Amino acid sequence: MAGHQRPLFVLFGASMTQYSFELGGWGAALTDLYQRQADVLLRGYSGWNSRRALEVLHELFPKDIPRQPALVVVFFGANDAAVPVKSGRGQHVPIEEFKENLKKIVIYLKNLTPTTRVILTTAPPIDEKVRERIGVMNFGKRAIGILDRTNENARKYAAACKEAAAETGVGVVDLWTSIQEFSPCWGIECLTDGMHLSVSGSKVMFNELRRVIETANWVPSLHRDFMPTEYEGGHNRYDYVHPAVDM
Numbered sequence: 711m712a713g714h715q716r717p718l719f720v721l722f723g724a725s726m727t728q729y730s731f732e733l734g735g736w737g738a739a740l741t742d743l744y745q746r747q748a749d750v751l752l753r754g755y756s757g758w759n760s761r762r763a764l765e766v767l768h769e770l771f772p773k774d775i776p777r778q779p780a781l782v783v784v785f786f787g788a789n790d791a792a793v794p795v796k797s798g799r800g801q802h803v804p805i806e807e808f809k810e811n812l813k814k815i816v817i818y819l820k821n822l823t824p825t826t827r828v829i830l831t832t833a834p835p836i837d838e839k840v841r842e843r844i845g846v847m848n849f850g851k852r853a854i855g856i857l858d859r860t861n862e863n864a865r866k867y868a869a870a871c872k873e874a875a876a877e878t879g880v881g882v883v884d885l886w887t888s889i890q891e892f893s894p895c896w897g898i899e900c901l902t903d904g905m906h907l908s909v910s911g912s913k914v915m916f917n918e919l920r921r922v923i924e925t926a927n928w929v930p931s932l933h934r935d936f937m938p939t940e941y942e943g944g945h946n947r948y949d950y951v952h953p954a955v956d957m
Contacts, residue, residue, distance in 0.1 A: 715777060716940070717748045717932070722763070722770070723785030723831070726907055726915075728754030734909035736916040743920065746940045748780070748932075759789040759801050760811035767818055778822045781932055783919065784815055787833035788905060791867040793858055805870050812874040820878070827932065829881040829922055832868035834889050834911060836861040837897030840904030859905060881922040888918050 721727050721737050730737030731752055741750040753770055755763075763786055771779070789801035790808045803811065812830060819828050836859045845853035868886035875882035889900045892914050897904065900911035907915060924933045931937070 715749075716746075717780035717937070718777060719744070719748050719750045719781045719783070720753055720771075720779045721750065721783050721785070722753045723783070724754065724758045724789055725756035726754070726788065726834075727752070727783075727785045728756045729906065730754060730912070734912055736907070736912040736919065739912070739916040740919065744934055744937075746942070747934055747937045751779075754785075757789065757801065758786070759803050760786045760808050760815070761790075761803050764811045764814055767815060771819060771822060773822060779819075779826055781827045781829070781923070782819050783829045783831060784812070784819070785831040785833075786812070787831075787867045787871055788859070788864070791833060791859060791863040793860065793863070805866060808867060809870040809874050812871060813878050816874065816878040816880055820880070825928075825930065827880070827926070827928055828878075829883060829919065830871050830875045831883040831915070831919070832871045832886045833864055834885045834901065834905070834907060834915075835896070836864045837901055837904035840897060840901070844903055881926055883915065883918045883922055885915055885918065888914050 719740070721730060721740075727737070729735060731741075732738070737750065737752060737754075744750065771782075787808065790803040790805075792801045794800070794802040816828050816830065819826055838857055838859075838861055841857055841859055842853070842855070845856060845858060864886055868884065872882050872884060889896050889911060892910070893899050900908055900914060902908045902911075926932070
């Protein structure tokens with residue numbers, strides 16, 4: 711395999727990345743799109759925030775290995791934007807730190823090779839009614855009127871993600887906006903639990919990610935139409951032959 715390798719795409723994020731290879735998931739769709747053209751590697755870790763990702767970045771993306779990614783899709787923010795708790799424990803990361811963490815992650819990844827590309831993804835919006843119902847189901851009456859996540863927080867962290875992308879010169883998928891533009895019933899149609907992506911939500915993510923890749927001014931291009939396909943063209947004695955025409 712060392713002498714014959716496709717470009718490597720890495721999906722790096724929290725649960726919405728970890729689950730992206732499920733049936734109908736956006737990672738699975740990306741892998742299908744790049745059949746025989748790129749290897750898509752899943753590095754998703756449910757529950758992680760940008761702080762934890764930054765701490766182990768050098769372990770997940772060592773600088774001293776010969777095969778480096780052509781593209782890294784970085785998808786954090788939903789956990790960073792969690793409502794902070796009094797003890798200071800949990801997933802919440804202050805917004806300015808979140809933005810700086812993303813910038814540090816991007817700069818590290820871009821320095822892996824001159825042609826390593828990075829796309830940041832904002833977290834999706836939050837369906838607050840569903841999140842409250844789930845809280846009550848899990849924690850009883852004491853959770854009534856108390857949210858673990860809010861859509862306003864999601865908006866602010868999405869804006870910070872877009873700012874980090876602009877300041878580091880990388881692509882960005884604005885999933886917070888795209889999902890809300892998908893349908894008036896986006897919470898029901900695009901999210902499974904008021905937060906994670908449904909099949910429809912994954913389609914939005916995939917379509918937006920594909921658009922960013924295909925419109926980027928990258929050399930070499932990562933648009934599938936301009937990438938080679940392994941062992942394409944020509945004729946081989948093992949090609950399909952129907953018995954009816956081989957008489």
